[in-house]
Amino acid sequence: MHSVAGSRAPRLLDEVRRVLRVKHYSLRTEQAYIGWIRRFILANGKRHPRDMGAPEVENFLSRLAVHDHVSANTQNQALSALLFLYREVLGAELPWLEGMTRAKRPARVPTVLSRDEVTRLLARMDGRPWLLASLLYGAGLRLMEALRLRVKDVDFARHEITVRDGKGGKDRRTMLPRTLLEPLRREVERARELHQSDLHAGFGEVWLPHALARKHPSAPREFGWQYLFPSTRRSRDPRDGCERRHHFDDAILSRALKKACREAGIAKPVSAHTLRHSFATHLLESGSDIRTVQELLGHKDVKTTQIYTHVLNRGGHGVLSPLDR
Incomplete structure (x- = not known):
């Protein structure tokens, strides 16, 4: 049997x-x-x-x-x-x-870094991990949204980043921090050199979602479709066995964050998502409208965004503690 x-x-x-x-x-x-x-x-x-x-x-x-x-x-x-x-x-x-009942997730307040902690953390990072971490905090991206960015998704003229097929299959636009313009331009040139090298070696086709590769046969080899943060080496795609250049490995960023966190003396548990939490909280702290923050984060419901009002030092409605009065 x-x-x-x-x-x-x-x-x-x-x-x-x-x-x-x-x-x-x-x-x-x-x-x-x-x-x-x-x-x-x-x-x-x-x-x-x-x-x-x-x-x-x-x-x-x-x-x-x-x-x-x-x-x-x-x-x-x-x-x-x-x-x-x-x-x-x-x-x-x-x-x-x-009809089976799903387990309920306990409501938890997200871990958020102070502005000073973010500064100390990023100061102890360099190279691509620094750039990725800066982008997660500066644009409020989820980790995989940042790693899956294509060259054409960054609009330097409009200072915009287009997130395609984000959570829930939705597209959205978010800000491109001005301080990252030059580092990202250098990253684009680095991606261009790698792509040219791949083309000369008989490769250069990137994986495309859904049926795009069939609808647009030339698209996988076009530079605009290449990953903004390509891997340092090509690898075989387990889906179809083709050798391609995938995106940067998230494990490298995770290790770099842990090391920087330790060196900065930050006791809080820090992950890539902590930087997104910090982005939202700091925007609300500076007076940004919650609906705007909801749009930038790509939340379907404003209730999801409202969790960040619970970690503001001044409270969700600017309430001051009676002790401080």
């Missing part, structure tokens, strides 16, 4: 991978979903998901929370992966799965 089920699982995962790519899910989501589905199958003795139902799914998700102590976010990602498996791959109509 185990040998039969074991032989079916790899074929099932191949089909999951195929459907994810047809529906244009990101590579990171693909890896996460495949991981959760594999884990679900192994946790149930390698039985095929068609032979399982509500009890197995509920037990699996409960075990994640009770025994593995995963966060609500992690548990919800596992549920999303199983939803995708049953609904999109197996075509199963399972009302019990659709």
